[in-house]
Amino acid sequence: MSTDSRTPAADSDLQRALDAVGDPVRRSILRQLADADPWTIACGQFDLPVAKSTLTHHFRSLVDAGLLEQRDEGNRRMNRLVRDEFDRRFPGLLDLVLDQ
């Protein structure tokens, strides 16, 4: 039987990407970001079916996967979708999420 020869590091990167897009709340965040201009949505402004207090974990997962950039403006944390590098490494994956 063939042994799986992929490197653990590459599969770990893929795991992080799949984890990020594998949750419906995070997919909704990504879609809302894609529909908006960069840096126009604050963390508290997303339309999501979960309590705002639970969102930190979701934002962190997206930042770790390289899909989300955040910056503080006054007392608001603004958000931007980052897709070039993600699209290069995982062709088609973000499009699946945004098009579905």
Place this chain on the structure above:
Amino acid sequence: MSTDSRTPAADSDLQRALDAVGDPVRRSILRQLADADPWTIACGQFDLPVAKSTLTHHFRSLVDAGLLEQRDEGNRRMNRLVRDEFDRRFPGLLDLVLDQ
């Protein structure tokens, strides 16, 4: 803020697909199937870092996602990768798993 307008059914199908490929054991099963001729690997023959007794759940996830077909031959359950329909519905996703 824009509301997520995707249908729950479409996102449910995507969730099932992402769940199926979002686990390293299942990705290893898919890669071994892709490297072998159809119907040549029995369930007990995969080279995997988990106990064989835990594999039923993984096979079920892949069958549910439409990625795996199984048939019994004597006392062995043989496996085949099914990719045409999956590739049509989720372009690039299986390739990401197999190429990584």
